[in-house]
Amino acid sequence: MIPQISQAPGLVQLVLTFLQSLKEQGFTGDTATSYADRLTLSTDNSIYQLLPDAALFPRSTADVALIARLAGEPRFNSLVFTPRGGGTGTNGQSLNQGIVVDMSRYMNRILEINTEQGWVRVEAGVVKDQLNAWLRPYGFFFSPGAVDQ
Known part of the structure; x- marks a missing residue:
């Protein structure tokens, strides 16, 4: 069973479709679309703030490869992805308004x-x-x- 995806403000159908497709293809990590989760990842150790559309927390290199493979499909060409470690960067490099791929939870x-x-x-x-x-x-x-x- 696929968990219900939050309809938090700012989500677009293409992001929701990507997340659904990711789960259908065997993604074992977590996804986050709630406003609270997105707000948590909207800052890092810089002065900047950008609210992402969603966050992915892969559990393995296979999950990361699946994200990249699916993102490479023409229907998802307009989505933007940013990798994130501990969010300790001071220049806002882990922030975007697209999908954050947070490696710190499991990897x-x-x-x-x-x-x-x-x-x-x-x-x-x-x-x-x-x-x-x-x-x-x-x-x-x-x-x-x-x-x-």
Whole structure:
């Protein structure tokens, strides 16, 4: 059974159709369309605020791939998607008026560390403070502005 989707202000039929199609194709994560959920994701660590049409919380890379595959269908070309981690960005980069794909709810695991080579593999929803707390016993930390090399 597919859960009832809220008819919160501002939702357009195309977004509702996308969410329905996503569930029908096996999306295992959560969807959020209530005004309260959308308002929560309308801000980040910046001064900006944009109310999204909906939010998706994928549980796996398969869910992320399904979102991308469905979004690539011509009927959904006008939808806008933005990935979101912890919402700690200071420039509003995790905000949009379309669909926010929030990775922090389920895809926030630290998967592997290689202390000899000095790298760690994480899921997209891991935030820096979480990572640094996990790395501390190994004598490592992830500095602000660090980049993947």
